Amino acid sequence: MSEGRTTVRLPSGEHAIWAYAAGYFLAYVPYGLVTKALSEGRLPGAPERVAGLALLPISTAVSAIGMLVFLGASGLWKLAPSVRVAGITIPVPRRATLLSGVCTAAIVLTTTLAYTFEGTSIVAMMLMMRGGVLVIAPIVDLVSRRRVRWYSWIGLGLSALALGDALLGALDARIAPPALLDVAVYLGAYFVRLRLMSRLAKSEPDASHRYFVEEQLVATPIALAVIVAVALLDRGAVGATLAHGLVxxxxxGALGWVVLIGLCSQATGIFGALVLLDARENTFSVPVNRASSILAGVLATALLAWLLGGATPDRGELIGAALVVLAIVVLALGPRIDQRRAAST
Structure with a gap:
């Protein structure tokens, strides 16, 4: 790769988060739809159900390739610290971003698995996972001593109300314990990730974009390495299922669909991370991120029902979606209200 290539600068500023949120939404709709439909055997050319674990090897490999192509073609990889080995410049993430990348890998794996548990809908799993991160956000801000503005609290509260339907569902015996364990791992990884972002990145654009590149370089390669290692070394059902997905x-006939899942997964990883790295408090950026994915889940569920005969969203899920739309309106208008107040004083 030529050292003279111009490095692309990512959009930043007050309004960039909404462009990233739109990208997150547009990538998440096909990601959730295809993953759920494939696990239920509803897709053309792939009549058999594909176990969630079997999806991981190829989809994660595609995500890793997509990440390398994106960072390489854009020149963004140059933002990361680097060393020269035999005349070749190699990006080397810092220790903290390495840990954040490990957490992101856990998030990638648990998110894909979340849509494959029998007896759970896309929206129910998303509300548990996204709602849990909403609870974590102000805790991280408190620990990080970041100021939380009034509209962030309102947006957080409205988004958290959408969690109610999922919490009731979690008490239902039809939701399998492995699904709840999946949610627990997801939330633990998010807590560590947000804490590191608050400490190292959410200050100014250069720091955030450098952190973004370093985390991207770590996350999917580590996820892929873990998947391949388990497939090769585990002699139980988990290893056998992963090996089936790998070989x-x-x-x-499902290969093309799995490739699409991998590409969409990487796109959600890119846009989702950029939303979270917005310089404002986590109590602002997390509801924007979570609301985008919840709305995408509702649309994916509706499309699954309309196009492929899946279950339709229930009333509680639609109410939850309406609440996050209201939260988005508050978060979008809140900063403008503050600016007008400041200008009038």
Whole structure:
């Protein structure tokens, strides 16, 4: 790669978060739709159900390739610290971003699995996972001593109300314990990730973009390494299912769909991270991130029902979606209200 290539600068500023949120939404709709439909055997050319674990090897490999192509073609990789080995410049993430990348890898794996548990809808799992991160956000801000503005609290409260339907569902015995364990791992990884972002990145654009590149360089490669290691070393059901996804799935009619899942997964990783790295408090950026994915989940569920005969969103899920729309309105208008107040004083 030429050292003279111009490095792309990512958009920043007060309004950039909404462009990133739109990208997150547009990538999440096909990601959730195809993952759920494939796990239920509803897709053309792939009549058999594909276990969630079997999806991981190829989809994660595609995500890793997509990440390398994106960072390489844009020149963004140059933002990361680097060393020269045999005349070749190699980006080397810092220790803290390495840990954040490990947490992101856990988030990637648990998110994909979340849509494959039998007896749970896309929206129910999303409300548990996204709602849990909403609870974590102000805790991280408190620990990080970041100021939380009034509209962030309102947006947080409205988004958290959408969690109620999922919490009731979690008490239902039909939701399998592995699904709840998946949510717990997801939330623990998010707590550590947000804490590191608050300490190292959410200050000015250069720091945030450098952090973004370093985290991207770590997350999917580590996820892929873990998947391949388990597939090769585990002699139980988990290893066998992963090995099936690694060896047999590429020769099936589902391959094209799994590639699409991987590409959309990486796109959600890129846009989702950029939303969270907004310089404002986590109590602002997390509801924007969570609301985008919840709305995407509702649309994915509706499309699954309309196009492929899946279950339709229930009343509680639609109410939750309406609440996050209201939260988005508050978060979008809040800063403008403050600016007008400041200008009039």
């Amino acid at each position: 047999d799935l590429p020769r099936s």
